[in-house]
Every structure is written in structure tokens, then in C-alpha cells.
Amino acid sequence: MVELINILVVDDELNVRQLLSKVLTKEGYRVYTACDGIEGLELLQTISIDIIISDIKMPRMSGIEFLHKVKEIEPDIGFILITAFATTETAIEALKSGAQDYVTKPFDFAEILTAVKKLSITNQHGYNYNFKQENENFETSSNSPTMIDILQLAKQVAGSGSTVLLTGETGTGKEVIASAIHRWSPRRDKSLIKVNCGAIPDNLLESELFGYEKGAFTGAVSSKPGRFEFADGGTIFLDEIGDISPSLQVKLLRVLQQKSFERLGGLKTIVADVRVIAATNKNLFEEVKQKRFREDLYYRLNVVPIHLPPLRERPEDIENLINYFLENSANISGINAPKIMSADALDCLKNYYWPGNIRELENIIERCVVISSGSIIHVNCLPIEIRESNMDFAVNQENETMLNAAIDNREKEVILKAIQENNGNKTKAALALGISRRSLHRKLQKYDMVD
Numbered sequence: 001m002v003e004l005i006n007i008l009v010v011d012d013e014l015n016v017r018q019l020l021s022k023v024l025t026k027e028g029y030r031v032y033t034a035c036d037g038i039e040g041l042e043l044l045q046t047i048s049i050d051i052i053i054s055d056i057k058m059p060r061m062s063g064i065e066f067l068h069k070v071k072e073i074e075p076d077i078g079f080i081l082i083t084a085f086a087t088t089e090t091a092i093e094a095l096k097s098g099a100q101d102y103v104t105k106p107f108d109f110a111e112i113l114t115a116v117k118k119l120s121i122t123n124q125h126g127y128n129y130n131f132k133q134e135n136e137n138f139e140t141s142s143n144s145p146t147m148i149d150i151l152q153l154a155k156q157v158a159g160s161g162s163t164v165l166l167t168g169e170t171g172t173g174k175e176v177i178a179s180a181i182h183r184w185s186p187r188r189d190k191s192l193i194k195v196n197c198g199a200i201p202d203n204l205l206e207s208e209l210f211g212y213e214k215g216a217f218t219g220a221v222s223s224k225p226g227r228f229e230f231a232d233g234g235t236i237f238l239d240e241i242g243d244i245s246p247s248l249q250v251k252l253l254r255v256l257q258q259k260s261f262e263r264l265g266g267l268k269t270i271v272a273d274v275r276v277i278a279a280t281n282k283n284l285f286e287e288v289k290q291k292r293f294r295e296d297l298y299y300r301l302n303v304v305p306i307h308l309p310p311l312r313e314r315p316e317d318i319e320n321l322i323n324y325f326l327e328n329s330a331n332i333s334g335i336n337a338p339k340i341m342s343a344d345a346l347d348c349l350k351n352y353y354w355p356g357n358i359r360e361l362e363n364i365i366e367r368c369v370v371i372s373s374g375s376i377i378h379v380n381c382l383p384i385e386i387r388e389s390n391m392d393f394a395v396n397q398e399n400e401t402m403l404n405a406a407i408d409n410r411e412k413e414v415i416l417k418a419i420q421e422n423n424g425n426k427t428k429a430a431l432a433l434g435i436s437r438r439s440l441h442r443k444l445q446k447y448d449m450v451d
Contacts, residue, residue, distance in 0.1 A: 005120055006047065009033045010040040010054040010066065011082070020053065023109045024116065037066030044073060051078040051119050053112065056094075064097050071098045078119035082107065095191075095230060110219030118204055144314035150177070150306060157304050158184035163256065165241075165301045166279040168308030171359030174279040175239060177308065182235040187275055190234030193227050198240030206248055207264045216265025228261060232272045241301065242282035242293060249294045256300045276301070311354040311361065318350050321358065325365035326377075341368075345379040352386050412447045415440070 007029045009020045017033040024031045032047060034040035036058045043049070052070060056063035063081055070077055081094045081102045094102045101115045142148055157164060158181045166174040175194065182192045197205060207216070211226030227236060244252065255261050260271045278301050287293035311318065322341055341349070354360060364386070368377045379387065415433065422428040430440040444450050 004028065004030055005050045006030050006032065007116065008040060008043060008047075008049045008052045010035075010037060010052065010058070010063070012036055012055065012058045016055070019109075020112065023113070027113060027116075029116070037061030037063070037069065040066060041069055041073075044070065049074070049077055051080065051116060053080045053082065053116070055082045057084070064094075067097050067099060080112075080115050080119070095193075104222045104224075106221075108219055108221040111221055114204075114219050118200065118208075142314070143316040143320060144309075145316075146309050147314055147317065150308065151180075153304075153306060154181050155184050157181060157306075159186060160304075161185070161187075161275050163275070163301055163303045164277045165284075165303070165305050166277065166308065167284070167305065168281065169310050169357055170281045171357030172308040172310055173358050174308055175237065177306065178235075178237040178239075178277045178279065181277060182237075182275075185235070185275070187234050191231050192235045192237065193231045194237040194239065195227055196239045198243040202245045202248065205244065206251070209248075210251065210261050210263055211266075211270075212264035213266040216263070220265070223263070223266075226263065228255060228272045228274055229270060231274045233274075235275045235277060238276065238278045240280060241278040242280040242284055242287055246294070249297050253294065253297045253300060256297070311357045315350060318361070319346065321361055322346065322349060322365060325362050326369070329366050329369040340376045342376050342378045345377055345382060348379050348382055348386060352389055408447070411443070412449070415443060415447070415449070 007024055009017050009024070009031060010033070011017050011020075012035055014035075017035070021031040021033055032043055032049070034043055037054070038060055040052070040054070054063045054066055058066075061069075067079055067081065070079065075098075079099045079101075081097075081099045082105060083094065083102055084105045100119055103111050103115055142151060154177055164178075164181060166177055168174055178194070179192065182188060195205075195209065200208060207224075207226065209226050209228055211224050211229060212220050213223045214220055238252075251261065255272075255274075256276060259273060260269050262269055284293055284298050284302070288295045288298050311321075326341065349361070349364075356363075364383060367383070368381045372378075372381050415429070418429040418432045419426065422432060426440055426444075427437055430437045433440065435443075441450075
């Protein structure tokens with residue numbers, strides 16, 4: 001039995017709605033139905049839906065129109081379109097409109113279940129398609145000298161078409177940089193397809209990347225192009241590349257070397273001009289040494305390496321990021337949402353270690369906006385672990401100050417004793433202490449002991 005997920009089936013044919021409802025309910029999903037897009041939109045006002053399965057051709061409102069309306073209301077809903085045409089063009093049109101997947105008529109229920117399972121497993125974050133040029137945003141600007149250099153490198157690399165490998169901890173903004181590279185590149189008007197390789201089971205990932213032919217496996221009732229075909233002329237972003245299996249590594253290596261591949265179960269070689277940007281939070285060089293990642297693939301991916309530093313190493317950006325996320329949250333939550341962070345809360349956030357990096361910061365700001373009752377976010381709105389972390393930081397600072405004072409007092413005593421034992425001769429005292437005459441003079445100045 002799968003985790004309970006709400007699915008909305010939208011089709012003008014009653015028998016299709018009834019059959020899909022029966023099959024999906026048997027698999028453990030909670031199913032709602034609507035005869036067209038207008039009725040579907042009315043249902044969305046009262047019911048929380050995770051996945052929508054919709055026909056394209058319907059009266060009053062087409063499936064594409066319905067999809068656009070849904071994405072305006074709930075952009076994170078998983079969307080599967082049913083089309084009567086099994087062409088790459090119609091598939092791309094569906095994906096351009098924001099759908100995560102499509103199936104063709106006449107469809108096999110196994111194919112529907114496979115499509116739903118993919119969205120369920122990836123929690124709607126495994127695939128992310130962006131075919132439109134994005135606007136320059138705050139997240140690709142920085143006050144950190146390190147990040148400024150990284151952004152300059154990204155702009156320089158964007159026009160080359162070279163493969164880029166983005167590394168860094170989770171939440172450091174690798175996906176943002178990948179989007180920026182595509183946006184700054186000559187491929188900006190073509191598709192940008194993002195695939196989270198770590199969120200998709202290995203047996204599904206191969207068919208998603210390279211497509212499959214009819215009959216390649218159970219449920220493959222028609223041929224289907226893969227993500228590399230959709231990205232032809234554009235860019236594909238392969239996140240969590242370190243998680244793919246050895247067998248898939250071989251096929252990906254061939255794509256990078258020859259720009260060609262075959263669909264699963266197919267014999268025809270498909271050529272695709274795709275710029276690859278990969279990302280990982282793993283140390284791929286160490287993975288190569290441990291024989292878990294192919295050395296030849298590593299060097300093919302690592303043409304232009306860009307390492308993103310963790311947020312704790314770019315403190316210059318914390319305040320601006322806080323203000324940026326506050327403004328975003330205020331725009332979403334309404335004009336009464338808090339837009340200012342108090343000085344003590346700001347200091348608390350600046351002193352935090354940020355194991356989850358920028359993503360953690362964004363989530364915390366969203367939390368603060370929700371629970372804050374006034375126009376200013378105070379320190380008591382912050383999670384307890386952040387407040388306790390700052391208490392530990394303050395104690396450590398105090399302990400360090402006490403330790404330094406104790407060390408200074410002891411050093412002063414040793415210096416005085418050496419000078420006394422050498423009858424005030426500072427040259428002999430320095431020799432006895434094992435330091436130079438100049439070093440001794442500096443220490444005497446430090447402790448205000450100069451005659």
C-alpha cells in the first residue's frame with residue numbers, strides 16, 4: 001500500500017474517470033474526479049490535491065488551459081497529461097506548459113500507474129522543467145568575494161558550451177547557478193531540463209533520461225522520448241549525479257563522448273546536442289578512488305569544476321539573503337507579514353553554523369514570518385536550536401577570553417622571572433626563554449613592562 005496521496009482525474013469521458021478511479025483507489029490512492037477543467041478548478045478550492053491526471057481535449061476548457069490555471073494556483077502539484085498523439089512535439093508542448101509527464105491514448109493502466117508512482121516517489125521534486133528565460137534575481141548576486149569570483153566564472157563559462165560540474169554541500173545553491181549558466185548562455189531560448197537523479201529509482205531513471213520503445217518493459221504500450229531528447233539544443237541539469245548506478249554511468253559517458261544514445265529497447269541511434277551541467281554534494285574524486293564512480297566519467301564531467309562554499313563561509317551574504325527571503329515571504333503571505341529582523345535576531349542568525357545552508361535559512365525565515373505576530377521578527381521567533389547554538393557560541397567566546405587571559409598572566413610571570421634571574425639583562429633573559437631579543441621587547445610592550 002502506497003502512502004496516501006490525493007489524485008484528481010479530469011476527463012470528459014465518464015468511463016475513463018470511473019476506470020482510472022477504480023484502478024488508482026485499488027493501489028491505495030484517494031481519488032477525486034471532474035468532468036472538465038472548470039469543475040476541476042472548483043474542486044481545487046476545497047480539496048488539497050497532490051497529482052492531477054487530465055485529458056488534453058475537453059469541452060469548455062482544454063487540458064493545456066487547465067494546466068496553466070492550476071500552475072497559477074498551485075505550482076507544486078504534479079501534473080500528468082493524456083494525449084492522443086505520441087510525438088516528441090506534443091510531449092515537449094505538454095512539458096513546456098508545466099506538466100511533469102504525459103501518457104498517450106489508448107493507454108495501459110500500468111503506464112498510468114508508473115507515471116503516478118514516479119511523481120509519488122520523487123514527491124514532485126524529481127523533475128523540474130523550465131523552458132522560459134528566467135529573469136536575473138537576487139540569488140545570483142553576492143557580497144562575498146568568493147561568490148563574486150564564482151559568479152564571474154559562471155558567466156564566463158556560460159558561453160562556452162563546456163560541461164560543468166557543480167560541487168558543494170546540500171543547499172548551497174547549485175541549482176540556482178545551473179539555471180544562471182543556462183540563462184547566460186546562447187542556449188537560453190531552448191529548454192532547460194532539471195532531473196534529480198538521487199530522487200528517482202535506478203530502474204526508472206534510465207528510461208526517463210533516454211526514453212523507451214513500445215514493449216521495452218511491462219507498461220510500455222507506446223514509444224516515449226527521454227529527457228535528453230527534450231533538451232536537444234538546450235541544457236540538462238543532472239542533480240545528485242554521484243548517486244547514479246555503474247550501468248547508467250556507462251551510458252551517460254557515451255552521451256558525453258558521442259552526443260548519441262538509444263532509447264531503452266530500441267536500436268535506432270538518436271543524436272542530441274545537449275549541454276550537460278551536473279551537481280553533487282559528494283566528493284566524486286573520493287568516490288572514484290573507492291571504485292564507486294567511473295574515473296573516465298568523472299573527468300568528462302569535471303571539465304569546468306565550480307565549488308560552491310557553504311553559507312558559514314560567506315557571512316557577508318547572510319543579511320541580504322534574510323532580507324530577500326523576508327520580502328518574498330511577505331509578498332506571498334500578504335502586506336501584514338513582518339518585513340524586519342530585529343538586531344538580536346539578526347546577530348543570532350549570523351552566528352549560526354548553517355548545516356543546511358541557504359535552503360535552511362529560507363525555511364527558517366518562512367517559519368518566522370508564519371509565527372511572528374508583529375511587524376518585527378524577534379529572537380524568540382527563532383528555532384530553539386539556533387538560540388541554543390548562540391548561547392554555546394557566547395560561552396565559548398567567554399571561555400576563550402578567560403583562557404587567553406590565563407595564558408597571558410602565566411607568560412608575564414615567566415618573563416619577569418627570567419629577567420630577575422639574569423639580573424635585568426634582557427639579552428640573556430631572551431636566550432633563556434628561547435626567543436629573540438626583539439620578540440622579548442614586543443612582549444614587554446604588550447604587558448606594559450618597558451622601562
